[in-house]
Amino acid sequence: MTCRLAEQVQVRKESWGLLFYNQPRHKVCFVRSGDWLYPRHFDGTWTLPAIAADIAGRTGTPAEIIERSLPKLTDHLTGKGVICHEVR
């Protein structure tokens, strides 16, 4: 299962995390994800384990912390309607 930006949503990286923009609602969503997530993670090719491995490789964060926190973060983004999960 991969992550993809929801329809008509854009995202950009900021120093504190990700800024999502919901075009139909003209609303932005601030997500304090620090250096964990990048817009590329939502291009539809990244699975959660692949994102976790990428975070661990770049930040040195222990795997158990990422495995515990990342699903909560992506669930939050799904709940906000800015990303969706795709079964490939």
Add this chain to the structure above:
Amino acid sequence: MKYAEWPLSAPVNITWEITHRCNLKCVHCLSASSVASPGELDYDACRAVADELAALKVFEINFGGGEPLLCDYFLPLLRYIHGKGIVTCVSTNGTALTDEAVALFTGNPLVNVQVSLDGATPEVNDSIRGAGSFHRIVRGIERLAGRDIPLSINTVVTSVNFRQLDELKRLAKTYGANLRVSRFRPSGRARQSWERLRLSAAQLRELADWLGDDPSILTGDSFFAISADGRRQLGLDMCGACKMTACIDPVGDVYPCAFLQAGEFRGGSLRETTFKAIWDSSAVFKAFRGLAPAACRTCPRFEKCRGGCPAVAYFVSHDLNSADPECRLNWSRDASSAGSPHRAG
């Protein structure tokens, strides 16, 4: 810290006044538009600006002026910007629509159109936007209505159209449009009409109540300062100038917002430097991000509104340390001293 205070690498949206040329001469025009200014950016320069805004991932550009549809290269520029995936809002007086413009707007997911109308009757609208403008504007709205175009009618609320807000809401609904209301602010030509057209404390109270009763009414920025708390949560709840937004004028000068286009607030020129350099390093922009008007710092609502609209405060008092004179606390006090039974929430 409010979300709007989180540092951004670029604005969420830009107001881009593409020309000062206008076929109307509205008494409240924030940029005092009538004829094109010498040195307005040409098509190539505008495309270069668009390239930079796209690279910075600015999400929205709100085009105004002047009348943007009177700019010769406006529609090609709009197509160019859409090619980069940037969402646009075109603020027009509705009198200069062409078949080409209507076709470009129709079914276009990257376009929103906002037509300015300042009264539900010719008498009221034309007293602000000029003789004969009501019927011309309505004809424009009729050309846009019923198509696949996100359409809103924008009204700057003044003492002369205040009693027509319900009628304007009905009129907008007739055309399948939303009604959006904007605050009247003493910028541009409105400095001369401020005392005559501004709302009284009692009218501000009524307006806040009216807005509170209908969440479907869209509001421009800076309503957070005058509205009840529930209403404030529908949009930006503090001034977004230099934090989430900025304004580019027709000659490429960059300002904190469209209502602060005065020399003392000029952040820089796109003829001399990049937008990113202005956004990151301009002394004016840095100062605005830390703006905390002295008159407001001890106010119990300061954490909620951060001092209201700096443009109103500045152009009324010539002092950025002054409070927005129309903020909820100010008008509540004024209304109370006039014997009002209502209290601010």
